[in-house]
Amino acid sequence: MNLELRHLRVVCAIAETGSVTKAASTLGLAQPALTAQLQRIERTLGGPLFERDRRGARPTALGELVLARARVLLPAMKGLQDEAARLAGAADAPRRYRFGGVNSPILGRLVHRLSAEQPQAQITTYASWSVDELAQLVVGGRLDFVLTGVCGDSSPSAAFGLSWREVAVDPVLVLLPETHPLAGQEEVRLVDLRHEQWVAAPGDGCFGDCFAAACARAGFTPRKVYEADIRACMDLVDAGAAVALCQATFRPVAGLVTRRLSGVPLRWRLMFGWHPDSPAARVAELVLETAKAAYTDSLAAHPDYLAWLTRNPAFGVRRPTATGAVGGTGGVRTA
Structure with a gap:
């Protein structure tokens, strides 16, 4: 058997998790299959790579040597693949x-x-x-x-x-049901929404912190914020269960309206x-x-x-x- 990069990934996974069972779960393999693969790798390299007992799997001296090489080769190959993918698209x-x-x-x-x-x-x-x-x-x-x-x-x-x-x-707007008491105003003060429930789409940016800071500047802490996809956000607003912040170019469906927030507290x-x-x-x-x-x-x-x-x-x-x-x-x- 010739040693391949996938075999090095197996060795690294076992070393990082400290267990063949945990490594199998990480790699999405059955534990017996990973054990058999490890045995083939060890036969190819000429000796055991791990000492295995009830406490887990610990690298042998040979295992440490393989790990040292693998931790150089795997990132280098990943870098090569990324560069090749970018260059391969140059003509296109x-x-x-x-x-x-x-x-x-x-x-x-x-x-x-x-x-x-x-x-x-x-x-x-x-x-x-x-x-x-x-x-x-x-x-x-x-x-x-x-x-x-x-x-x-x-x-x-x-x-x-x-x-x-x-x-x-753009300024950030608020999405309201058209029956909301503030829906008839051209602009709405953020503080006038202090008793509302809120709903927002998921994301990993800083908007949640910016929103909380804007509310703090207005003198209140926002109530519960639901998290839902865009369709569910609109449904919750339409039902009167929450209000939402939205982008200025958002086109609401029938029954919903967007209103600017006075003073543009959020951009x-x-x-x-x-x-x-x-x-x-x-x-x-x-x-x-x-x-x-x-x-x-x-x-x-x-x-x-x-x-x-x-x-x-x-x-x-x-x-x-x-x-x-x-x-x-x-x-x-x-x-």
Whole structure:
């Protein structure tokens, strides 16, 4: 039998868990099958790799040698695979767009624009509530771009080495049933919602902390926050069981209304990310401009919000000014 990387992963799993049984569970294998595999590995290497008793499995001197080599080889091979995946897509970069999204309000319009501009392009999408998962897929060459959002002036994690650019910034709105006592107001004070139950979609960003901080500034602690998918969030609001925060371009169904929060206590920045060393980086700026255009497309269904943007230039698509500062365009794309 020739030694393969999968055999090294088995040895590492046993060493890390301290047990063949636990390693089998981690690897998704039956314990007898993993034991037989370990025996074949040991025969190939010429001796036992672990001392096994009731206390678990401990590496022998030979096992320590194999582990030392495996802990160098496995990360190196993973790095090689990631680099190869990025380079393999170099020729396809202008013709292939693989997007990952976290509850993005513009992903559909972005795909529509790219499809119209490049009918031969292959466009795929992947949804996840985890920005870290999407970033890892970009690093591994399995996605090209990520669309996500962050609250306030924060930025996505820099741990994965992605380049991040802002698409637009919006105030966060509140979603209410149209029968709610505050539904008739153009703007709602956050403090006037202090007795409400809340519902939110899942996610691994900082929005929960930003929301709690905004409530604290308003002088109260939010009541119970339910966690549900988007459909269930709307159902809970429609039933009068909760209210929800939502993005400014959210289009509520019949029976629900969105209202701005007075003073804009919460802001949401739409972000676009890619890996600077990937083939996709060559077209990233062009795709970013298309994402900004897709955001502008989304405003057509919200004339009241579009009018608000013209009066509040710090929001919408913001572009660098001649001095290097960031200025708003009221959500209107400029040439």
